[in-house]
Amino acid sequence: MSKPRVATTSLAGCFGCHMSLLDIDERILQLIELVDFDRSPIDDIKHISQRCAVGLVEGGCCNEENVHVLHEFRENCDVLISFGDCATMGGIPAMRNNIPLEECINEAYRDGPTVYNPEGIVPQDPEIPLLLNKVYPCHEVVKIDYFLPGCPPSADTLWAALTALLTDKPVELPYELLKYD
Numbered sequence: 315m316s317k318p319r320v321a322t323t324s325l326a327g328c329f330g331c332h333m334s335l336l337d338i339d340e341r342i343l344q345l346i347e348l349v350d351f352d353r354s355p356i357d358d359i360k361h362i363s364q365r366c367a368v369g370l371v372e373g374g375c376c377n378e379e380n381v382h383v384l385h386e387f388r389e390n391c392d393v394l395i396s397f398g399d400c401a402t403m404g405g406i407p408a409m410r411n412n413i414p415l416e417e418c419i420n421e422a423y424r425d426g427p428t429v430y431n432p433e434g435i436v437p438q439d440p441e442i443p444l445l446l447n448k449v450y451p452c453h454e455v456v457k458i459d460y461f462l463p464g465c466p467p468s469a470d471t472l473w474a475a476l477t478a479l480l481t482d483k484p485v486e487l488p489y490e491l492l493k494y495d
């Protein structure tokens with residue numbers, strides 16, 4: 315019998331949430347018994363190849379490619395999970411939301427104290443995804459089924475949520491898995 319498939323992606327995130335997923339340590343062997351991985355930085359598959367039971371999204375949307383990938387996940391995953399504060403709230407990348415985009419670009423490419431760019435050229439190669447006017451949490455772009463907060467959510471939190479979903483049990487996260495003090 316074929317196993318359910320899981321896809322994961324990192325949008326505007328730092329990969330810390332994926333590091334936390336790998337922190338399940340030896341339980342990754344149990345996870346591999348339970349699922350097959352589809353698109354994920356873990357296996358470097360670039361596009362979802364088959365319908366997935368669960369999609370895990372790290373990071374919000376800061377550019378047009380993030381939006382494209384997020385739609386790919388929504389269209390191909392039965393259950394879509396935002397994991398980590400960047401995905402659920404925008405997180406650190408969303409700190410730019412109070413600053414006009416032009417000002418951010420000038421700071422990064424022209425005026426920043428460590429920038430050397432005498433001609434003031436801003437990269438505009440068509441291969442570079444266009445920046446959005448602000449950073450959006452995933453649920454402002456597509457419907458999200460579950461939210462796992464934390465920076466990052468702990469490995470135990472991710473394990474509890476994933477194994478519940480994959481075994482058709484309710485996702486019940488006790489206080490110990492959601493406290494950050």
Ligand code: SF4
Nearest residue numbers: 327328330398399400
């Ligand atoms: Fe990195 Fe934290 Fe954002 Fe996860 S929530 S991608 S660990 S900054």
